[in-house]
Amino acid sequence: MRFQEALQDGRILIADGAAGTLLQAAGLPAGMAPEEWNVLEPTKIEAMHRAYLEAGAQIILTNTFGGNRLKLARMKKESELERFNRAAVEIARRAAEPFGAWVAGDMGPTGELMVPLGSLTFDEARRAYAEQAGILADAGVDLLVIETMSDLEEARAAALGALEGADLPVVVTMSFDTRGRTMMGVTPEQLMETLWPLGLTAIGANCGRSLEENLEAFRRLREANPKARLWIKPNAGLPRLDGDRVVYDVTPAQFAEFALKFRAYGAQIIGGCCGSTPAHIAAVARALQSSAVPGSE
Numbered sequence: 001m002r003f004q005e006a007l008q009d010g011r012i013l014i015a016d017g018a019a020g021t022l023l024q025a026a027g028l029p030a031g032m033a034p035e036e037w038n039v040l041e042p043t044k045i046e047a048m049h050r051a052y053l054e055a056g057a058q059i060i061l062t063n064t065f066g067g068n069r070l071k072l073a074r075m076k077k078e079s080e081l082e083r084f085n086r087a088a089v090e091i092a093r094r095a096a097e098p099f100g101a102w103v104a105g106d107m108g109p110t111g112e113l114m115v116p117l118g119s120l121t122f123d124e125a126r127r128a129y130a131e132q133a134g135i136l137a138d139a140g141v142d143l144l145v146i147e148t149m150s151d152l153e154e155a156r157a158a159a160l161g162a163l164e165g166a167d168l169p170v171v172v173t174m175s176f177d178t179r180g181r182t183m184m185g186v187t188p189e190q191l192m193e194t195l196w197p198l199g200l201t202a203i204g205a206n207c208g209r210s211l212e213e214n215l216e217a218f219r220r221l222r223e224a225n226p227k228a229r230l231w232i233k234p235n236a237g238l239p240r241l242d243g244d245r246v247v248y249d250v251t252p253a254q255f256a257e258f259a260l261k262f263r264a265y266g267a268q269i270i271g272g273c274c275g276s277t278p279a280h281i282a283a284v285a286r287a288l289q290s291s292a293v294p295g296s297e
């Protein structure tokens with residue numbers, strides 16, 4: 001079934017959890033572009049995807065979060081852009097096929113500041129996202145997800161770039177990690193007002209801080225537009241340092257409890273961000289199933 005048909009059914013779909021956390025645990029060297037592992041360690045990326053699929057994820061995100069030209073240029077890897085992105089889609093497709101899951105092409109921030117704070121122009125950003133979207137689409141993803149955005153203009157450039165670079169459903173989510181706003185000061189209401197009218201398939205929040213803060217940002221998105229289709233991939237709570245290790249304390253059971261709260265606010269796609277693991281996603285899948293709203297399935 002095509003992704004958009006599944007959404008029209010009104011079904012709630014489960015997305016995967018954190019990638020960075022798992023890749024670091026699998027030995028990703030500090031300072032290496034995670035996208036480079038798509039060609040160096042494809043079996044490790046595939047194992048990560050499979051772990052989430054076995055946990056119940058119906059949507060997996062390609063390992064291409066930093067796969068735009070501007071971000072790769074910071075790692076001096078822009079000449080590998082096409083190879084890294086194509087390899088990521090091949091790996092994800094191979095993993096998803098037996099499960100009948102959807103593959104979402106993941107796109108993150110450029111890492112550059114837009115003018116006037118920095119030197120990145122709107123058109124330059126839009127072209128970078130259109131380029132990545134075009135490669136991901138050509139390689140065979142089912143949808144595109146622009147996530148962890150903080151700057152509203154960069155998010156708008158990304159959305160427009162993705163919509164013009166590919167003929168696919170596009171999702172945009174921002175990280176509300178600074179007292180109810182993104183680091184760049186964007187409110188949930190501003191995200192909804194500015195980006196939903198562009199023709200997105202879903203909109204929402206990811207990463208952020210605590211589950212409570214994510215729920216509040218999510219509630220505001222819902223209130224800003226009762227009809228928009230909402231996507232949520234929260235962190236498994238706040239990170240803290242244990243020696244030199246970053247740890248997240250939210251248990252799979254607590255995470256699943258919040259999945260039900262997000263559903264009550266109308267979330268149609270629920271997954272996880274930093275700190276969430278296959279165990280968290282499995283708990284979400286069980287909770288959503290065992291408390292299915294009567295008549296909804």
Ligand SMILES: [Zn+2]
Pocket residue numbers: 206207208235273274
């Ligand atoms: Zn995150």
